[in-house]
Amino acid sequence: MRTPIDSRRLILDRIRTATQNQSQGALAYAELPRSYIRRGRLGAQDRLKLMIERLREYDAEVVECAPDELQAAIGAQLALSGRRVFVAPAGLPADWLAAGFDWKIDRDLAITEIEQAEGVVTTAFCGVADTGTIVLHHAESEGRRVLTLLPDWHLCILYASQVVETLPEYFDRCQLPPPLATYISGPSATADIEMTRIKGVHGPRFLNVVLVRDED
Amino acid sequence: MSGSFTGRPVLDPRLAPPFPTAALPVLRNPQLRKNVAHATDVIQSKRARLVAEKTDWQQLRTAAAAIRSHALNHLGEYLEEFEARCNAAGGTVHWASDAAEARSIILELLRQEQASEVIKIKTMTSAEIQLNPALEAAGIHAHETDLAELILQLGEDEPSHIVVPALHVNRSQVREIFARRMGLEGLPDDPPALAAAARNYLRQKFLTIPTAISGANFLIAETGSVAIVESEGNGRMCLTLPRTLITLTGIEKVLPRFQDLEVMLQLLARSATGERMSPYTSLWTGVTPGDGPERFHVVLLDNGRSSILARPTERQTLRCIRCAACLNTCPVYRLTGGHAYGSVYPGPIGAILTPQLMHMKYAQSLPFASSLCGACYEACPVKIDIPKVLLELRSQVVNQERVQAARFGDPMFIGMKAAHRIFSGARRFRAAQWLGRFALRLFTRRDGWIHSLPGLGAKWTQTRDLRGLPSQSFRQWWAARGKEDR
Amino acid sequence: MRASLFITCYNDTLFPETGRAVVRLLERLGVELDFHPQQTCCGQMHANTGFRPEAFSQAKRFMGLYRNAETVVIPSSSCVAMIRDQYPGLFEELGDQALRREFAALLPRVYELSEFLIDRLGVDDVGAYFPHRVTYHASCHSLRGLHVGDRPMRLLSKVRGLELVPLENMDRCCGFGGTFSIKNAEVSSAMLVAKLQEVLSTRAEYCTALDNSCLMHLGGAMHRQYAAMRTIHLAQILCATEAAPPEEAE
Numbered sequence: 040m041r042t043p044i045d046s047r048r049l050i051l052d053r054i055r056t057a058t059q060n061q062s063q064g065a066l067a068y069a070e071l072p073r074s075y076i077r078r079g080r081l082g083a084q085d086r087l088k089l090m091i092e093r094l095r096e097y098d099a100e101v102v103e104c105a106p107d108e109l110q111a112a113i114g115a116q117l118a119l120s121g122r123r124v125f126v127a128p129a130g131l132p133a134d135w136l137a138a139g140f141d142w143k144i145d146r147d148l149a150i151t152e153i154e155q156a157e158g159v160v161t162t163a164f165c166g167v168a169d170t171g172t173i174v175l176h177h178a179e180s181e182g183r184r185v186l187t188l189l190p191d192w193h194l195c196i197l198y199a200s201q202v203v204e205t206l207p208e209y210f211d212r213c214q215l216p217p218p219l220a221t222y223i224s225g226p227s228a229t230a231d232i233e234m235t236r237i238k239g240v241h242g243p244r245f246l247n248v249v250l251v252r253d254e255d
Numbered sequence: 256m257s258g259s260f261t262g263r264p265v266l267d268p269r270l271a272p273p274f275p276t277a278a279l280p281v282l283r284n285p286q287l288r289k290n291v292a293h294a295t296d297v298i299q300s301k302r303a304r305l306v307a308e309k310t311d312w313q314q315l316r317t318a319a320a321a322i323r324s325h326a327l328n329h330l331g332e333y334l335e336e337f338e339a340r341c342n343a344a345g346g347t348v349h350w351a352s353d354a355a356e357a358r359s360i361i362l363e364l365l366r367q368e369q370a371s372e373v374i375k376i377k378t379m380t381s382a383e384i385q386l387n388p389a390l391e392a393a394g395i396h397a398h399e400t401d402l403a404e405l406i407l408q409l410g411e412d413e414p415s416h417i418v419v420p421a422l423h424v425n426r427s428q429v430r431e432i433f434a435r436r437m438g439l440e441g442l443p444d445d446p447p448a449l450a451a452a453a454r455n456y457l458r459q460k461f462l463t464i465p466t467a468i469s470g471a472n473f474l475i476a477e478t479g480s481v482a483i484v485e486s487e488g489n490g491r492m493c494l495t496l497p498r499t500l501i502t503l504t505g506i507e508k509v510l511p512r513f514q515d516l517e518v519m520l521q522l523l524a525r526s527a528t529g530e531r532m533s534p535y536t537s538l539w540t541g542v543t544p545g546d547g548p549e550r551f552h553v554v555l556l557d558n559g560r561s562s563i564l565a566r567p568t569e570r571q572t573l574r575c576i577r578c579a580a581c582l583n584t585c586p587v588y589r590l591t592g593g594h595a596y597g598s599v600y601p602g603p604i605g606a607i608l609t610p611q612l613m614h615m616k617y618a619q620s621l622p623f624a625s626s627l628c629g630a631c632y633e634a635c636p637v638k639i640d641i642p643k644v645l646l647e648l649r650s651q652v653v654n655q656e657r658v659q660a661a662r663f664g665d666p667m668f669i670g671m672k673a674a675h676r677i678f679s680g681a682r683r684f685r686a687a688q689w690l691g692r693f694a695l696r697l698f699t700r701r702d703g704w705i706h707s708l709p710g711l712g713a714k715w716t717q718t719r720d721l722r723g724l725p726s727q728s729f730r731q732w733w734a735a736r737g738k739e740d741r
Numbered sequence: 742m743r744a745s746l747f748i749t750c751y752n753d754t755l756f757p758e759t760g761r762a763v764v765r766l767l768e769r770l771g772v773e774l775d776f777h778p779q780q781t782c783c784g785q786m787h788a789n790t791g792f793r794p795e796a797f798s799q800a801k802r803f804m805g806l807y808r809n810a811e812t813v814v815i816p817s818s819s820c821v822a823m824i825r826d827q828y829p830g831l832f833e834e835l836g837d838q839a840l841r842r843e844f845a846a847l848l849p850r851v852y853e854l855s856e857f858l859i860d861r862l863g864v865d866d867v868g869a870y871f872p873h874r875v876t877y878h879a880s881c882h883s884l885r886g887l888h889v890g891d892r893p894m895r896l897l898s899k900v901r902g903l904e905l906v907p908l909e910n911m912d913r914c915c916g917f918g919g920t921f922s923i924k925n926a927e928v929s930s931a932m933l934v935a936k937l938q939e940v941l942s943t944r945a946e947y948c949t950a951l952d953n954s955c956l957m958h959l960g961g962a963m964h965r966q967y968a969a970m971r972t973i974h975l976a977q978i979l980c981a982t983e984a985a986p987p988e989e990a991e
Contacts, residue, residue, distance in 0.1 A: 047350040050506065050557045054331040057565035065328050068511055071321045075314040075518065093531075147545070150462060150496065170521075170531040183546040184495040184537075188488065207517040216478045216513035218344070218540040219547075222520075224532035227488035231403040231419060232446040233293070233426050240402055240450050241457065242488025242535065275925050282931050586914045590931045624925060626918025626932070627789060629885035646827075649791030667924065671787065675795040678750065678782040679802070688754050704964055714926035718933065719961030722755065729753045729760035733776045 077211075079169070079204025083254060086168050086204050091250065093171025097225030098238065099246040105255070109196070110134055112249050113160065116194050120247070122157035126186055130179025131160060135196075145186055153185060158192035159243075164217075165209050166202040172224040173197065173248070174209060176217040184221060193243040199254045264413045264594035266382070268613050271597020273620035278595040287423050291415075291592040294422035295583045301529020302580065302634075309525065318518045320638035323574035326476075326509055327564060333476040333509045334555065340479025344541025346551040353558050354384035360554055361386065361468070361501060362393055368499050368550075370395055370466040376483065376490045377401035378470025379417060379577060380503050380556060382599040383612070386468075397468070398460050400489035402453050409436040415593030415601065417579040418527045423592050457489065467493035467548075471504035472576070473519060474553075477512040480540040481553070484523055484533045494537050500548040506555050507564075507573040519576060522636035526578035559612040568647045572607050574637040579604075581631035581641060587624060596621060603631035607644045615651050622648035666711050685730070692724040699723035742862070743773045744812040747803075749820050750782035756953045758988045762980035763816050763854065769980075770862060774814075777806050785823035788831070790920045797835045800828050808843055812861065813851045816976050818951045819919075821853040822886030853883070854976055855892040855951060865895040871981045872902030876945040878936075878959065879911050880952040893951060893975060900978060906943040917958035933962050940970070947973045 081089065094101045104112040114137040117125065124141040126148065136142050143156055161181045165174040173195055175181045187193050203209055227242035238244055265271045281287055306312050326333055338348040351357035365373065373390070375381065375397050390397045399408040403421035407414055410432040414420030421429075430444035433452050442452055469490065473482040481502055483490050494500060510519065516538075524533045542551050563569050582588045582602030593601030598609040598618060606625060610618040622645045631641045653668075662668040677687040698705045705721040707713070715721060727735075744767065748760045767774055784799030803824070807813050815821050825848065832841035858864055877897060883889045897905050916922070916932025937959060940948050946969075950956050953974055960972035973987065981987045 043349060046352045046356060049352050050350050050555070050561060051331050051335070053557065053561035054334070054506070054564060057561055058328055058330060066321065066325060068325060071318065071325055072314075073318050073518075075311040075318055075521075077517075154462065172532050177546060184491065185546075188491050188495060206521055210514050210517045213513070216475070216480065217538065218478070218480070219543055220536075220538040221491070222532065222536040222538075223534065224530075224536075225534045227486065228534050229402045229450060229487045230528065231401075231406070231421055232424075232429055232449055233290075235446045237446045237450045240454055240487040240489070241400075241461070241492055275927065278925070278928050282927055586916070586932055586935075587925075587928055590935070591928060622791075623921070624928075626881070626914050626916055626921045626929070628881040628914035628918070630881075630912075630914070633885060646789065646791070649789070650793045651791075653791030653793075667790075667920070671790060671792050671795070675787060675792065675799070678784075678799050681779045681781060684750070684781045691754070706965070711923055714923045715961070717926060718930040718965065719958065720964040721957075721961055722964075724754060725757050727757060729748050729757035730776070730778060732757055732761060733764075734778070 075207075076205060077207040079208060081168070081204050083199070086202060087199055087250065087252075089204070090166050090168035090171065090202050093168060094246075094248055097171055097246065099225070099248055101248045101250060103250045103252055106251055106253050109249065109251055110137075113137060113194070113196070116247050116249060117158075120158055120192055120245075122192060124156050125158045125160060126153055126156035126190060127160050128180055128182030128186060131162070132180070135160065145182060150185065150189075153189050156190045158194065159186050159190040160194045160196070161187060162196045163201065165212055166197050167206050167209050168202055168204045169206060170224055172206075172222050175221045175223065177219045177221070184219065187221070187223075188242055191243055192245040192247070194247045194249065196249050196251065198251045263411060264415075265597055266413045266594070266599050267385075268598050268609055268618040271618075274595055274597070274624040275620065277597055278591045281591050281595050286425070287592060288590065290423050290425050292589055294416070294419055295589050298419070298529050298583045302525060302583065305525045305529060305531060309521070315518055315522055316636055316638055319522055319636055320574065322510065322515050322518060323576075323637045324571070326511055327507065327570055327573050330506065330509070330564060333511055334506060336476040337474050337479055337509055340477070341541055341553060342479070344479050346479065346541040346553055348553045348555060351554050351556045351558070354556075357384045357503065357554055357556050357558070358386060358389045361503065362389065364499075364501055364552055365390070365393075365395055365466065368466050372396045372398060372464050373466045373468050374398050374400050374460055374464045374493050374497065375404070375467065376469040376485070376493045377404045377420070378468070378503060379599055380470050380505055381468065382414065384503075384556065384558065386503070398457075398464065400457055400460070400493060402450065402487060405453055405457070406432060409433070413594060414599065416582060417577055417600065417602070417604075423594070461489075461492040461496050465498040466501070467497040467499070468501045468503065469493055471502050471508055472523070473516065474504060474509040475513050475516070476509050478540055480513065480538050482516065482536060482538045484520070484536045486528070486534045488535060491535055491537055494539065495547045497548055499550040499552075501552045501554065503554045503556060505560055506557055507560050523576055523578055526580040526634070526636045559614060562614060563611045569607070569611060569644055571639045572604075572611060572644055574639055575604055575608070576637060578636060580634040580636065584630045584634040586628060586630065587626065596624065603641045604639070607641060607648060610648055615648070615655070619652045619655075622652060670711060685728075688724075688728050692726065695724050742771065742812075743775070744814045744857070745807060745810040746774050746776050747780055747783070747807070747813050747815045747820070748776070749815060749817045752816060752953055755957065756974065759816055759953055759974040759976050762974070762977040762987065763814070765985070766867060766976060766980040767814070770864065770867060772862070779806055783820045783823050785820055786919055788823060788827050793831065794835065796827070797831045800831050801837075801840065804840060804844060804847070808847060810847070810850065812857070814854060814857045815851065816854045816951075816974065817953065818853045818880055818883035818887050818889065819954055821851060822882040824848075824851055826886060853887055853889065853951065855889055855896055856887070858896060858979075859892045866899035867896065867979050869900040869979045869981055870902050870983045871900050871978045871987070873947055874904045874906055874945045875947045875949055875978065876906045876908045876940060876943040877911070878908060878915065878940065878948055878950040878955055880950050880955045881914050883951045884912055889951070896975070896979060897949075903978070906945045908943055909939045915955045915958055917955050919954070922958060933958060937962050937968075941968055945970060947971055947978075949973050949975050949978055951975055
């Protein structure tokens with residue numbers, strides 16, 4: 040019976056033998072061809088317009104507001120949702136926790152408690168307009184991963200200054216690679232039955248976005 | 256409901272019938288053919304629209320092919336880097352040289368967890384190592400959580416596509432399976448109702464089963480991170496709710512840097528499902544206290560990959576990111592679906608990967624299951640020259656035949672050797688033409704056409720006529736003309 | 742302008758009328774053609790079926806005949822693809838660097854017929870007359886191997902009297918695939934049926950292509966099924982004039 044160390048050695052030896060005669064054309068990492076589009080070409084207004092369009096293609100609800108209208112906008116979205124019990128990450132600004140709702144703040148909440156929440160409110164790290172993607176790095180105001188997974192309704196507060204056009208631009212924004220990330224491009228879906236796209240198998244079926252125009 | 260006359264399809268290359276035989280029951284099954292053609296046509300047209308929209312598509316392919324090639328050229332270094340970072344971040348990396356070892360590592364981990372059940376995210380690699388039967392034998396029930404895999408598990412069926420494994424099953428077939436296995440008598444057959452049934456059925460499992468098994472789409476060497484791309488959210492459930500997560504992955508999945516995802520993620524969903532991005536992409540590194548599993552294991556699987564790596568032409572097989580664009584574009588797959596390939600990896604990529612993972616001892620009919628049209632190469636986001644690899648593998652299969660006694664009874668082999676002798680000299684060639692003309696006259700009807708031939712020729716004439724050989728070959732005409740004109 | 746005609750083994754034996762059309766067409770355009778009587782086969786069938794050493798020996802023989810040719814014209818895109826795509830690998834793999842270099846020098850002088858007309862002769866109007874409804878099938882080798890692009894279409898568009906009908910899913914394989922049509926005859930036939938449905942629905946009188954291999958497969962089924970359509974190689978359409986309509990097949 041091979042020990043774990045033997046297998047490791049065996050596999051790495053096989054790999055070394057397999058790759059030792061490199062072809063002359065083998066490129067170093069820095070030389071790899073990257074002539075794809077990295078930088079977007081849209082102006083700020085068109086970029087935001089694209090982001091909103093893509094989000095709406097996913098049936099996400101999108102409303103825009105000025106920075107001083109944000110609190111009210113959040114309140115309105117919560118009210119429109121018809122839900123009462125919400126969970127929020129511990130780092131979410133306190134004045135966003137509108138009155139009249141049942142708030143569970145995630146300071147080590149049990150999973151069963153999160154299960155009972157009807158919705159969740161978070162911020163995001165970034166939005167990518169090209170693909171309508173919301174990027175979560177699960178920081179203090181974005182919440183741990185399960186928070187945006189179990190509740191059926193997710194309200195995401197996205198700032199215009201956080202929106203980039205292309206996926207490479209998001210990567211440029213990461214000073215360091217994030218240890219945890221979730222990229223959300225539309226609500227959960229499946230096309231496994233006759234290729235018919237159905238929303239919401241697991242994960243939130245309803246995605247709402249408040250886009251804060253902090254660059255106007 | 257698999258469509259095969261013999262019941263559950265056989266996806267073990269050691270046991271599966273050769274492709275031409277395995278394809279027959281499928282070709283004769285209109286329902287199955289309709290399901291497969293519909294699914295591939297839908298994804299194809301969605302993909303085509305998005306590819307046209309992405310003006311730097313070809314540059315992305317070039318970059319992706321280069322990144323994947325580079326990673327393979329330096330596979331040892333990148334795997335060691337991944338291992339060091341992942342271990343430093345609280346994960347534990349294991350190395351499995353073959354399927355048996357991978358199963359044994361996983362079983363041991365589950366034994367330590369005292370697990371009697373696990374939840375699984377779809378992973379082709381676990382099917383490759385035949386994990387589920389091994390778990391069952393050890394008294395551990397594996398619950399598939401991907402909708403398609405759930406359909407197949409409950410329906411006692413096998414996957415027929417890499418990305419949409421149940422594409423051969425239609426809604427009423429799904430309804431029947433769910434109604435029977437979930438005890439839902441009045442279940443309607445509209446897809447939303449079916450998806451809701453799956454959601455309810457699985458919810459409690461996600462919340463209560465503490466051990467999960469996943470695959471991986473990408474490993475990031477720079478950070479020791481793992482990335483999984485999915486649509487339904489069952490992946491996220493399995494990655495965050497359980498106490499213990501075991502990720503099984505082929506060694507070839509590694510990318511050098513986090514930033515390389517900017518290329519791969521733009522290609523993957525567009526190629527796989529015809530979407531700009533899949534609904535969820537999850538990236539995690541080792542263990543994060545307070546967020547996700549407390550225990551995280553990665554099982555790196557070789558199982559023949561290092562042998563593929565060693566071969567110059569075949570190495571590109573390992574670039575594959577399992578998008579299945581080649582399946583969706585293949586005119587052969589479109590007609591036969593996946594089960595005919597007798598492997599968990601069907602279609603064009605399966606035709607080159609499967610025999611190689613079997614060290615060319617099995618699945619030898621698969622490299623021939625192609626008309627070499629090249630559509631797969633055109634579609635492949637990492638530019639795998641599948642036709643070129645197919646030709647190389649065909650040559651290896653024939654080289655095996657050259658030393659087997661069976662070749663003396665194989666009309667194809669004999670015919671090819673004879674043809675070679677004929678092509679080796681003009682006089683022989685002309686003699687063969689004369690002989691052919693003479694012999695085929697027996698089969699040529701008054702309308703100048705051949706309707707029926709014996710032996711290998713019958714394979715042609717079962718569906719096609721063949722024009723009788725003209726009485727004068729081109730070279731005979733040229734020679735005669737030369738004498739007249741000049 | 743001189744050129745050597747490589748007729749291909751299967752055209753020589755099964756479709757000599759295509760060869761005759763190529764000769765008449767090119768001579769009409771002022772090309773002085775020669776035909777090497779020692780030619781046989783380019784080796785494609787063997788290479789594609791896994792018999793590489795045999796293919797190499799046939800490739801070597803081809804080089805022996807054509808190494809000094811000014812230009813080689815071949816009315817078959819699959820054979821040109823074999824030469825262009827696979828000869829370099831064969832010569833490299835089977836250890837003949839000298840041959841590989843010699844081949845590299847010959848390669849730019851090898852043309853498929855439509856390439857020869859458009860690129861070498863610089864003509865798209867060859868003075869043809871073919872008053873029929875025609876549909877064009879893009880063979881996989883011409884499309885993805887040689888990237889002939891719109892060359893055949895340009896040539897067809899200049900043929901007087903010809904009504905070109907587009908073919909749906911023009912770039913989908915017809916299912917011939919060489920020995921695939923025998924080794925996987927049932928799948929090949931199923932692909933053929935799908936293709937034939939689309940070809941017949943054009944209601945053309947003729948289906949044309951750059952390769953008699955595809956046309957033999959399609960035409961064989963048309964004949965079996967009493968379809969009101971025939972296949973004809975592009976060379977025969979281009980050769981046809983008012984004075985000299987195409988030969989009827991025997």
